[in-house]
Amino acid sequence: MAPTSSTRRTFDVFVIGGGGTGSEVAFRLAEQGLKVGVAERDRLGGVCNHAGCVPTKAMLRSAKMAAMARSAEPFGVRIPTVEVDLTEVRRRVRSVIDAQSGSGADPFEAAGITVLMDEARLVGPNELELASGERIHADRIVLALGSVPEIPPITGLEGSPFWTSRAAIWEPAEVPGSLAIVGAGAIGIEFAQIYARFGSRVTVLEAAPQLLPGEDEDVPWALRPALRADGIELRTGVEVRRVDHADGTFRLEIGGARDLEVDELLVATGRRVDLDGHDLDAAGVERDDRGELVLDETLRTTSPHIWAAGDATGELMFTHVGDYEADIVAEDILGRPQRRDYRVVPRVTFTDPEVASVGLTEDAARRSGADVTTSVVRIADNERARIDGVPYGIVKLIQDTSSRELLGGHIVADGAGSMIHEIVAAMSGRLPASRLEDSIHAYPTLASSVRDAAAALDGS
Numbered sequence: 001m002a003p004t005s006s007t008r009r010t011f012d013v014f015v016i017g018g019g020g021t022g023s024e025v026a027f028r029l030a031e032q033g034l035k036v037g038v039a040e041r042d043r044l045g046g047v048c049n050h051a052g053c054v055p056t057k058a059m060l061r062s063a064k065m066a067a068m069a070r071s072a073e074p075f076g077v078r079i080p081t082v083e084v085d086l087t088e089v090r091r092r093v094r095s096v097i098d099a100q101s102g103s104g105a106d107p108f109e110a111a112g113i114t115v116l117m118d119e120a121r122l123v124g125p126n127e128l129e130l131a132s133g134e135r136i137h138a139d140r141i142v143l144a145l146g147s148v149p150e151i152p153p154i155t156g157l158e159g160s161p162f163w164t165s166r167a168a169i170w171e172p173a174e175v176p177g178s179l180a181i182v183g184a185g186a187i188g189i190e191f192a193q194i195y196a197r198f199g200s201r202v203t204v205l206e207a208a209p210q211l212l213p214g215e216d217e218d219v220p221w222a223l224r225p226a227l228r229a230d231g232i233e234l235r236t237g238v239e240v241r242r243v244d245h246a247d248g249t250f251r252l253e254i255g256g257a258r259d260l261e262v263d264e265l266l267v268a269t270g271r272r273v274d275l276d277g278h279d280l281d282a283a284g285v286e287r288d289d290r291g292e293l294v295l296d297e298t299l300r301t302t303s304p305h306i307w308a309a310g311d312a313t314g315e316l317m318f319t320h321v322g323d324y325e326a327d328i329v330a331e332d333i334l335g336r337p338q339r340r341d342y343r344v345v346p347r348v349t350f351t352d353p354e355v356a357s358v359g360l361t362e363d364a365a366r367r368s369g370a371d372v373t374t375s376v377v378r379i380a381d382n383e384r385a386r387i388d389g390v391p392y393g394i395v396k397l398i399q400d401t402s403s404r405e406l407l408g409g410h411i412v413a414d415g416a417g418s419m420i421h422e423i424v425a426a427m428s429g430r431l432p433a434s435r436l437e438d439s440i441h442a443y444p445t446l447a448s449s450v451r452d453a454a455a456a457l458d459g460s
Contacts, residue, residue: 009114011037013333014128014138016120019046021310021322022144023108028330030111037138038113039120039130045101047146048319051166054100056190057350058093059169063197064352067230074389084198086175093169122278122285125303140305140333143278143293144322147271147311152182156243160250163266165191175199176263180252182240184211186349188268189227193351196230203233203260205240205252212349215410216361218376218396222412226353226392273314290314297339298332299325307332316345344427348417353379353393356420359408359427362398371401375456377449379413384444390414395453397423397433404432411450419447433457 013029015022018040030036043050062084069082105115119131122143128136149164151157163171165187175198181188184206196202206213211220211227211234227234235257242253243265252260273292280287284303286294292314299307307329310322321342328340349355365372379385379393393412400407409423426436436454441447 008135008137009037011035011114011136011138013037013140013142014039014120014136015142015144016122016128017046017144017146017310017312018044018108018115019144019146019310019322020048020319021312021326022046022142024323024326025142025144025309025330026108026113027111028326029333030113032334034333036113037116037136038108039116039118039128041117041119041131043101044104044108044115045097047166049097049101051169053319054097055093055169056165056187056194058096059089059194060190060350060352062089062092063194067197067352071389084175086172086198089198090170119277122280122283122306124279125283125305127283140307142329142333143301143306143308143312144310144326145274145278145308145312147317148274149267150270150272151267152240152269154182154240154243156245157267160243160245160265162243162250163264165266165268168195168266172264177201178262179203179264179266180205180250180260180262181266181268183268183270184208184234184236185213185268185270186347186355188266189223189349189351191266191268192232193227193230196227196232201231201233203262204235205238205254205257205260206234206236207239209237211236212355214361215355215357216396216408217363218394219355219357219410219412222392222394223351223353223355226351229392271311271317273312275312298337299329299340300332316342318345318347321345344424346420346424348420350417353390353412353414354416355410355412356416357408357410358420358424359406360398361408361410362396365398365400365407370407372398372407373401373457374398375453377452377456379446379449382444382446382449382452384446384448385414387444388414395419395449397450397453397457399433399457404434405430406433409450413446413449415446419450422447422450 012034014037015026018038026036026038069079072079108115120128123129178201179195181192181204184204192202192204238257239255241255244251250262250265286302293308294302309325309329311317331338346358376396380391396410398408406427411419433454441451
């Protein structure tokens with residue numbers, strides 16, 4: 001029986017969403033002695049841990065192992081056959097997830113946080129309602145709602161058994177013979193390489209003129225040869241007009257290219273904020289023309305006791321940004337406001353080679369009115385790349401010509417996700433690119449290509 005209004009539970013802070021961002025907020029505030037509650041409708045750890053970042057990276061690792069085994073002979077290692085056991089791949093994925101969040105609610109409860117495994121909806125400025133019917137009062141509320149897949153309005157798609165990213169991880173009983181992927185963003189391209197290396201014939205369909213829309217225009221051209229070497233067919237600037245499914249086969253009508261028949265279809269066209277079911281009007285929470293929450297510089301909504309963080313902001317849907325925003329929200333609730341700053345935010349697509357970027361693209365820098373200088377060096381010219389047999393990639397730097405401050409960095413390389421942080425540190429400190437050029441880099445490392453790119457800005 002739900003508590004009556006006279007016995008309803010009250011909290012200093014209540015967090016809707018027990019994913020990475022919501023959990024971080026809860027722990028930070030509980031450490032400061034506040035009475036904190038968390039509601040999670042699915043699994044603690046959220047999409048990233050159970051159906052996103054963690055499982056896909058574990059699958060990418062299995063895919064890379066398979067690719068390395070197939071290409072071992074030039075290194076003097078002969079492996080006669082390579083077989084991918086999808087059941088065993090998923091068993092390892094599950095073990096990695098369990099190592100991250102297998103303790104469930106125990107760490108929360110040990111910290112004094114009340115965990116309610118139920119769906120909570122916002123119904124007033126300080127009021128929430130659980131799916132069970134229980135009402136909760138909270139002095140302050142944090143929306144860490146996460147996101148859901150954005151499904152495009154393609155004729156025939158609704159009702160067909162297409163995959164989302166979650167389904168692509170957990171549903172297949174075996175590797176499909178052929179797979180079409182709609183969307184060539186980070187999610188789509190990562191799954192393309194996973195399944196191509198597992199043995200599928202993969203076709204990627206993207207409406208934009210380039211892979212990884214939003215990345216610097218030199219990035220997809222550096223990545224394309226690696227994807228094609230995996231047998232992935234890449235079609236950009238195309239429109240999927242219709243989807244039909246019959247007799248276990250998807251038939252895709254495609255504008256601008258030949259039609260396609262495949263065994264499975266993955267839709268990876270982005271994600272959207274999950275605000276469904278919340279009475280934002282009653283809570284005094286306003287949305288902008290795009291339907292996203294109106295937030296101030298400390299992530300407070302237009303309702304003075306409600307904040308948003310993580311994917312709920314609708315801005316930068318990265319786990320590391322959610323962690324940063326959790327700190328911003330917690331500090332504001334504790335009376336120590338800090339303005340959010342997204343000037344230097346790295347992003348990584350975990351393909352092989354990886355794609356890592358920070359700051360502005362060349363096009364965005366020029367459109368801002370800055371006088372810019374750019375440099376591009378090929379990873380193939382790096383001796384470590386020749387040693388390891390990983391020739392694909394570039395390092396590109398963008399600097400303001402007058403101040404010589406770095407405005408952006410873009411890397412396609414084995415280990416780019418680690419390499420990018422040298423540029424992140426330089427940009428955070430507003431250092432000139434010459435500081436990278438003047439720094440001694442160990443030999444032989446791919447990171448020395450960052451130094452070479454810095455030197456090339458001055459024509460060295």
